[in-house]
Amino acid sequence: MATPAAELFPPPDQTGNQVASALPSSSLAPRAPIDMRRILALATRASSMVEQIRGRLLAPESRKISPRYSVAQLAVLCGVDKSHVNYRLTKGDLPAGQLTPNGGKREFTLSEARLWARAYRQDKMKPAGQRAICIAVANFKGGVAKTTSSMILAQGLSLRGHRVLAIDIDPQGSLTTLHGILPETEVTEEMTISPLCHGTSQDITPAIRSTYWDGIDLVAAAPFLFSAEFALPARQMSDTGARFWDVLSEGLEPVRDLYDVIVIDTPPSLSYVTINGLWAADGIVVPVPPSGLDFASSAQFWSLLADLGGNLDQQETDGARKVFDFLHILLSRVDQADAASPAVRQWIQATYGEFVLPVEIPKTSVTSNKAAEFATVYDVQKYDGSAKTYKRAVDAYDRFVDLVEESVVEAWRGRGAPA
Ligand SMILES: Nc1ncnc2c1ncn2[C@@H]1O[C@H](COP(=O)(O)OP(=O)(O)O)[C@@H](O)[C@H]1O
Ligand SMILES: [Mg+2]
Numbered sequence: 268m269a270t271p272a273a274e275l276f277p278p279p280d281q282t283g284n285q286v287a288s289a290l291p292s293s294s295l296a297p298r299a300p301i302d303m304r305r306i307l308a309l310a311t312r313a314s315s316m317v318e319q320i321r322g323r324l325l326a327p328e329s330r331k332i333s334p335r336y337s338v339a340q341l342a343v344l345c346g347v348d349k350s351h352v353n354y355r356l357t358k359g360d361l362p363a364g365q366l367t368p369n370g371g372k373r374e375f376t377l378s379e380a381r382l383w384a385r386a387y388r389q390d391k392m393k394p395a396g397q398r399a400i401c402i403a404v405a406n407f408k409g410g411v412a413k414t415t416s417s418m419i420l421a422q423g424l425s426l427r428g429h430r431v432l433a434i435d436i437d438p439q440g441s442l443t444t445l446h447g448i449l450p451e452t453e454v455t456e457e458m459t460i461s462p463l464c465h466g467t468s469q470d471i472t473p474a475i476r477s478t479y480w481d482g483i484d485l486v487a488a489a490p491f492l493f494s495a496e497f498a499l500p501a502r503q504m505s506d507t508g509a510r511f512w513d514v515l516s517e518g519l520e521p522v523r524d525l526y527d528v529i530v531i532d533t534p535p536s537l538s539y540v541t542i543n544g545l546w547a548a549d550g551i552v553v554p555v556p557p558s559g560l561d562f563a564s565s566a567q568f569w570s571l572l573a574d575l576g577g578n579l580d581q582q583e584t585d586g587a588r589k590v591f592d593f594l595h596i597l598l599s600r601v602d603q604a605d606a607a608s609p610a611v612r613q614w615i616q617a618t619y620g621e622f623v624l625p626v627e628i629p630k631t632s633v634t635s636n637k638a639a640e641f642a643t644v645y646d647v648q649k650y651d652g653s654a655k656t657y658k659r660a661v662d663a664y665d666r667f668v669d670l671v672e673e674s675v676v677e678a679w680r681g682r683g684a685p686a
Pocket of ligand 2: 413414415437441533
């Protein structure tokens with residue numbers, strides 16, 4: 268069982284940190300100027316701490332493990348009742364799971380649960396011959412829950428039976444970290460979109476890795492991806508025919524048949540890489556917490572996107588102009604105790620109307636506690652805190668995933684029968 272995060276933050280003197288002397292231990296110590304040598308010491312110290320925490324959280328397997336599912340959970344997933352699951356088990360055509368050693372309770376692995384989901388949710392699966400629907404989670408502001416929402420979408424949609432490709436294009440690599448992979452030490456250039464951006468590859472396939480979560484493959488990110496910000500415009504300068512905004516979209520072409528849904532987590536800025544994420548997408552999800560500042564910055568998101576999109580469209584022929592199948596505003600991190608939120612929520616509703624998803628993700632300790640363990644609510648095998656708080660969080664995320672899945676299914680329908 269993973270150790271709770273709270274136990275993993277020992278006071279500095281217990282960490283055995285060798286670089287601690289580079290920093291003053293008390294405010295009374297003489298203050299040396301903070302030169303780059305000391306910043307580097309800080310960097311080393313921070314990344315070694317992250318590595319230690321991860322090592323202990325994931326012990327003894329040193330990689331994340333996905334949860335197992337009860338008959339009751341499987342029944343909900345398949346939209347049937349428990350007795351039906353028990354009846355279907357007698358037919359022997361779907362995985363039977365395993366009985367736990369002591370109580371003899373039946374449990375299913377994630378891959379078994381996904382097979383059941385595919386069997387019972389046929390009407391929501393990708394029709395034969397259709398291509399993956401690509402969703403970018405975006406907002407030029409940080410901390411609005413982009414990465415959390417991306418991971419929730421990848422996990423929730425794969426649990427519902429879909430084959431998901433998760434793509435991290437934020438050099439901070441938070442989505443990569445949520446998959447139990449450390450950007451600083453475990454991600455190489457070939458595992459990222461970097462070769463696409465530098466023009467050394469036109470196909471994303473070599474960057475794809477399987478993950479601890481059956482049904483999610485990952486294209487990782489790491490800090491060196493910052494260099495893509497310079498590489499993309501430089502290519503445009505040397506080759507006027509290059510389309511710097513379409514590099515990711517074109518790299519995805521060979522795999523759009525292989526997946527059902529592609530989820531892209533984007534950086535918190537209007538960057539060349541972000542544009543590629545948006546231009547590769549069929550649908551956008553924009554998480555917006557109901558705070559005045561977040562609302563104001565979301566307004567900038569639209570004007571920047573419209574300006575830029577307008578410019579890019581002028582360079583395209585009629586049929587090639589960018590259109591999205593869907594656009595969803597997600598009220599994220601909604602703090603019930605914040606007196607200002609109802610007012611801001613009304614502004615959001617009045618401004619974005621039908622684009623606002625009919626669900627609110629509450630600000631909850633379940634999400635923040637799990638994030639401290641490099642996990643989400645969907646990684647939980649057994650929640651240690653209040654069952655009511657946990658259920659409230661899971662119900663909201665489930666509804667969010669269901670709503671996005673509806674848009675995905677609609678997008679497939681909208682495309683009609685494939686040629
Ligand atoms: N519903 C929520 N309740 C509490 N904390 C949340 C919630 N959603 C996200 N967070 C936390 O807020 C921080 C920012 O979220 P993140 O998904 O990394 O945002 P972004 O990718 O937009 O920067 C993270 O620490 C995350 O765990
Ligand atoms: Mg993020």
